[in-house]
Amino acid sequence: MERIVITGASRGIGRAIAMRLAGPGRELVVAGRNTATLVETATAVRALGATARVVTGNLATLSGVRALAALAGDGPVRAVINCAGVAIVRGVEEISPEEWERALFLNVTAPFVLVRNLLPRLGPGSSVVTILSVAARRGFPGWSAYCTAKFAIEGFTQSLREELRPRGVRVINIYPAATDTALWDGIAGTWPRERMIPPEQVADAVAFALERPDRVLVESIELGDVSGAL
Numbered sequence: 441m442e443r444i445v446i447t448g449a450s451r452g453i454g455r456a457i458a459m460r461l462a463g464p465g466r467e468l469v470v471a472g473r474n475t476a477t478l479v480e481t482a483t484a485v486r487a488l489g490a491t492a493r494v495v496t497g498n499l500a501t502l503s504g505v506r507a508l509a510a511l512a513g514d515g516p517v518r519a520v521i522n523c524a525g526v527a528i529v530r531g532v533e534e535i536s537p538e539e540w541e542r543a544l545f546l547n548v549t550a551p552f553v554l555v556r557n558l559l560p561r562l563g564p565g566s567s568v569v570t571i572l573s574v575a576a577r578r579g580f581p582g583w584s585a586y587c588t589a590k591f592a593i594e595g596f597t598q599s600l601r602e603e604l605r606p607r608g609v610r611v612i613n614i615y616p617a618a619t620d621t622a623l624w625d626g627i628a629g630t631w632p633r634e635r636m637i638p639p640e641q642v643a644d645a646v647a648f649a650l651e652r653p654d655r656v657l658v659e660s661i662e663l664g665d666v667s668g669a670l
Contacts, residue, residue: 441491443517445469445558447499447508447550448524450477452621453571453639455484457521460643461650462488469512471495472524499524499550500542509557517561519650522551522570522593527586529627540585547589552596564608565654569646570597574617574664601659610657612649616642617664635665 444461448454449470455477458468462485470481475496482492495511498504525547528539555568562568575583576590594613601611618624620636641663649658 441465441467442519443467443469443513443515444519444521445471445508445512445517445554446521446523447471447554448571449481450474451481452623453616453619453642454521454523455481456639456643457523457646458485458492459488460640460647462486462490462492464489466490466518467493467513469493469495471497471499471508473498499554500546502549502553505550505553506557509554512558515561516563517558517566519567519569520555520558520562521646522554522568524550525571525589527583527623527627529582529586531582532584535585543585543589544592547586548592548596551593555600562604562607562609565610567610567612567650568597568600568604569612569614569649571642571646572597572613572615574615574662574669576613576615608654610649610654612646612658613660614642614645614649615660615662616645617662618670632670635667635670637663637665 446458449458450472458470458481468485468490470478472478478494482494485492495508497508528543573590575587576594579587597611597613618636619639620633621639624631645661
């Protein structure tokens with residue numbers, strides 16, 4: 441039984457990834473803050489032949505991240521998929537230090553702590569997948585906290601990749617452009633949803649990278665709408 445840990449699995453990209461990877465012979469550990477929506481994900485995953493374990497927790501705290509690692513079950517982990525995060529959109533003069541720290545913790549520290557705790561259970565052929573963003577490679581006005589966090593997790597995962605090469609553990613980065621999820625419902629402004637990619641396309645990219653032979657590493661995949669940046 442292959443065990444795959446997915447954070448942010450209650451909705452959006454995380455749920456789409458869980459649905460895409462579900463199938464016989466797999467146990468998906470679906471993690472997030474909302475029990476009700478996680479149960480919906482788990483129900484859908486089980487209907488596709490996988491088993492599912494629901495882990496509700498707050499990844500905004502060290503104790504919450506460590507609890508997730510402990511509740512992921514015993515034994516080997518085939519893949520850790522870091523999808524949980526937060527987008528706090530404020531100008532530099534408007535964003536508070538507390539909001540800044542929250543963005544950095546959820547988008548950078550939480551994945552680091554989770555991976556660090558699960559590393560002993562990742563063997564040759566296993567993978568660490570992180571959903572970054574095109575904002576890991578380019579700054580956008582009003583998105584300084586988000587871009588800073590994504591640039592930082594980019595640096596962490598690149599370094600992690602080099603450390604884990606001798607162990608045969610793959611580190612895969614996915615860089616979606618604007619993706620049509622509920623995240624945009626809480627961001628002020630008018631956003632052209634018709635020019636955003638669907639979360640299922642991100643899930644397909646994750647599946648493609650994971651389904652390569654164990655010795656084949658797809659280091660990064662960037663996705664976006666053909667029309668270009670918003």
